[in-house]
Amino acid sequence: MTNTAHDDGFVVFDHVQKSYDGQSLVVKDLNLSIGRGEFLTMLGPSGSGKTTCLMMLAGFETATHGQILLDGTNINDVPPHRRGIGMVFQNYALFPHMTVGENLSFPLEVRGLGKAEREERIKRALDMVQMGAFANRRPAQLSGGQQQRIALARALVFDPKLVLMDEPLGALDKQLREHMQFEIKALHERLGVTVVYVTHDQGEALTMSDRIAVFNDGRIQQLAVPDALYERPENSFVAGFIGENNAINGMIDSLDGDRATVMLRNGDKIDATAVNVREVGQATTVSIRPERIEFKPELMPEGAHTLPAEVLDVVYMGDILRTRLKVAGQEDFVMKCRNTLGQARLTPGDSIRVGWHPQDARALDPV
Amino acid sequence: MASPLDPHAAIVTEAGGIDAPLTTADGQPLHRALARASRRARWRAFLLVAPLLAFILLTFVMPIGQMLYRSVHNDGFSANMPQISAWFAETEPGTTPDEAAFAALANDIQASAEARSVGIVGTRINYELPGTRSLFTSTGRKLRDGVEPPYREAMLEIDRKWGDPELWASMRNSSTAYTDSFYLASLDRTRDVNGDIVQVNENRRVYIMLFMRTLWLSALVTFMTFLLGFPIAHLLAVLPLRKSNLLMILVLLPFWTSLLVRTTSWMVLLQQQGVVNDLLIWLGVIDNAGRLKMMYNQIGTIIAMTHILLPFMILPLYSVMRTINPSYVRAARSLGATSWTAFRRIYFPQTLPGLGAGALLVFILAVGYYITPALVGGASGQLISNMIAEHMTGTLNWSMAAALAAILLGGVLILYWIYDRLVGIDNLKLG
Known part of the structure; x- marks a missing residue:
């Protein structure tokens, strides 16, 4: 994805604050504008407020103060099932009592789609993640990487405009994780869907993102494209956290x-x-x-x-x-x-x- | 079995491909060495469980086997009345007793009276035909002075009842040590004069009604515990551990008080002059004349049993709900399901193993429940187990008690089998 139109404000956090206990703020005055089709990563150590931001966007947490806008509308009071946001969970959250096909069918059924269209969409989504032959398996019969693909297909099968991913690769081993990073990135570029991705793995963030928001202590420390973040950190936290x-x-x-x-x-x-x-x-x-x-003296700039x-x-x-x-x-x-x-x-x-x-x-x- | 992923598959094909059997390093056949190695482990495992096995055999399996044996075996009549038993064996059911039969009967009763066992004989016939025990004992007393042929006239002179075909049918039914008559009686059936299975008189039909009532009340109690227990179990599962542990103590508290205390406290609450009625009158819901009758009937049994069995529903449900990751419901919500749809299609199906275990546990316990219905049930709240107890301690008809218990056991096993077919026993989670 090229870095065009990043600030047309598809998703906007406007002075968002969040407190769980009424004593301290987990998210302190968050302002963030995410462009349509952008791959934005929220990166930070655990407890930095990044997952809370994602949960507020998904609708599972309510903002204590401020507004969250999706495509120009305030979604503060819209319940999660009416937001139309796809989500991939850390543990995949595939329904264990349903087959892969039934898992993918679920979001289409609750939207009242007919059987023929459901089947067509399920097939398309499974082919997209190269899992076409697995529709009748149960999640427990799949490996971690396969479950990951199904979770991805399920979050995309109802054509959401926005997909949230909460450390989706955390449970995979290193090699598979790197492979999936490229696959997710390729899918994002093919579908043009907006992705908000949460991770604490800086390598993952640098590899996949259009822009990265580095979180610490409930604030965005720096919001930048990957190379700028690495080469031009704006404060000591970012310099120490990335690389x-x-x-x-x-x-x-x-x-x-x-x-x-x-x-x-x-x-x-x-x-x-x-x-x-x-x-x-x-x-x-x-x-x-x-x-x-x-x-080596010959490689140093003059007068340094x-x-x-x-x-x-x-x-x-x-x-x-x-x-x-x-x-x-x-x-x-x-x-x-x-x-x-x-x-x-x-x-x-x-x-x-x-x-x-x-x-x-x-x-x-x-x- | 031998899928490509099966680690044994490679060994099987390898062994099949080589002509000579594999041996260990010192030349023994591999399969024999393996058998010896695993035999020792098996023996050690068996020795560990052997004490418990012996204990269960001695204190559980053998008494129950003995009890079940009693339900089909009762030689109270046949052992003490050999001659007439032989006559019954030789003749067809429905044969009018001839002189030889009366001779055998008179000799048997005389011998039995001298051996002081005529009471046992009378008791056995009394099971079949109530009110006949005294006939045997009084006849026995008279026959001890001696009896002269013709026997038929002599016996009829002692008591006209000896000519009753129904009495002879009862004696025929009791004349073999192995008998189905207790099972027939448990199902309100008996054999008539001609040896055909018929229903007993309408005023003696109680058991089938009691079985039906037991099953119906148990099902109702199971459903009530589900209705009350499901939300509580859910609450326990979603609360933070510290709070849920506190609530769990409240759930378990009834376990720590005696069953008798709990049942009697329900009596205090539910009786017509009791707390609940007083409260309703105070609230003006009912007036003093219209005090509700909530005890000594089915309502009392249902309320008390639901309360007592509630923890058996809550505990398996709780243990299953605790393991359900909240992200499933979140995932369902993010995929577009309302909270009701997410509950119905995602959460509830995952609680089924716990619900099945809880329902089975409560139902089986309820089917055999005894003390509570005995104390608060009154006449309309009595269950089949109260009848079993009555036969064990009241009428001393242990064979009848055993037959009733065996039918109950069979019914529970059938339900268990149905459950296995529908849900699968390996899906059961007891905690």
Whole structure:
């Protein structure tokens, strides 16, 4: 799906708040607009409010404050069965006393469709997930991946405009999960249906989504396309939650537009891009991706500040070499080098100098 | 059996494809080594259950077998009256007793009276024809002084009843040790003078009516426990565990009080001068003259039994409902079902194993219920088990009690079989 028409507001959360106990807010002032045909992922640790948002959208929870709009209409008071939203549950929730065919027939029966049309739609939906031969099986006779496909087919069989998925791949093993990610993505592109997907797996979110909303503490921390989220995190939480990250604490030494110099605790200075720092003397945490760190002088930009580093250990991971360094007194500094032909092999105890492009070092809020 | 996924299938085909049987490393045939290895495990398992098995055999299977045997075997007459029993064996039913028959009868009664067993004989005939025990004992007393031929005249002189064809039919029915007469009596049937099976007199027909009433009341009580228990079980299953445990104590509380106490407290509540009537009068629903009769009739039996059997419905239902993931109903709702449709088509069918177990449990317990109907049932609330108890302790006709109990047992087994065919016994969840 191309990133067009993302803001035509097919689904809109307008100042939505949610409290379960009347004392604390699980969702704090949520504002989000999801475009028609978009694949939007709500990503966050457990307890961040992402599943609550999904349940409010599905109609199983009511918003304590604010409005939820679907296609321009307020659905706050519409019961779940009249919302016409397809949903895939974490445990699939296939009805165990019905066959696969009956499971798919259920949403069509309650909509009063005739037998011939039901059968045709069921066949189409099952073929879509390559499960055409399984209509007479019971869910218990299917493997996890097969159940997953049936759950997907059931959520799509009545042609909903919007499909919600609540960690649908959580119970599958790694290989199957990766396979299903691509299948779901392909289905989404083929059908053009709007998908709101909830997960705590950042890899899944990066692979599948048009946009990702990172949740923490009941708020959206950053809403962005996957590459922006990874390469340009807007705060320390996002930087730490998405991908591997080196965090160095320091203080803003000088500030010139978005270019900043950061003074580390041991007095060393590094270059960084100012993201959410405002004034000189402010404490900051600088975030640098491990694969953007260089130790060969010829690859570093001219005039870049470099830091002395001591190699602590090198882990051979096949495609990459993961090197742990002691930098500026911190022992958890990680550098990743591609395992190319002729790549220099470092050994523990080596002394090197490391550096990076200033736009790869992002001065964020202090942790 | 040998589907491609069956792990045994590969071994079977492999063994079939090789001519020589497989052996273990030291040359023994594989199947024999396997049999020996598993035999030891089987023996050990058997020894573990052996004490319980012996206990059940001694205290349960044997007494019940003995009891069932009694229902078809009663030699009270045949063992003590050998000559007349032999005459019955030789003649067709409906034969008019001749001089030889009277001679055999007189000799048997005389011998029996001397052995002091004529009372047993009389009791046995009394089961068939009430009011005849004294005939045997008085005749026995008179015959001890000796009897002269012609026997027919002599016997008729002692008592005119000896010429009654119905009495002879009863004696013929009792003349074999193995008899179906108790089963016939349990179904309000008997054999007439000609040996044909007929219904007993209208004023003696009680058992079929009692069986029907027992089944009907048990079904009603089962339905009532379902109506009352289903919402409670659902509430228990959806509440947080801490609250549901507290409520569960309330459900189980009746279990911890004596059955007798519970039944008597229902008597306090339900009697005409009782709490419920007083309350209704106070509320102005009824006036003092129109006090409701809720006890010593069927209503009393139904109310008390429903209350006492309620936990047996709630517990299996609860244990099944607890395992039903709430996301099923949510999924149904998101797929477009109203909450009623989601309940009817998704939730309720999944509770069926628990409902079936609860219904079967309550029904079987209700069919055999004794104390409650005895205390609060009155005449119209008596069940078949009260009649069994009456025969066990009142009339001492144990054969009759055994026959009634066996019919009850057979009925329950048939219901169990029907349930198995309809629902499947492996779908039963007792907790």
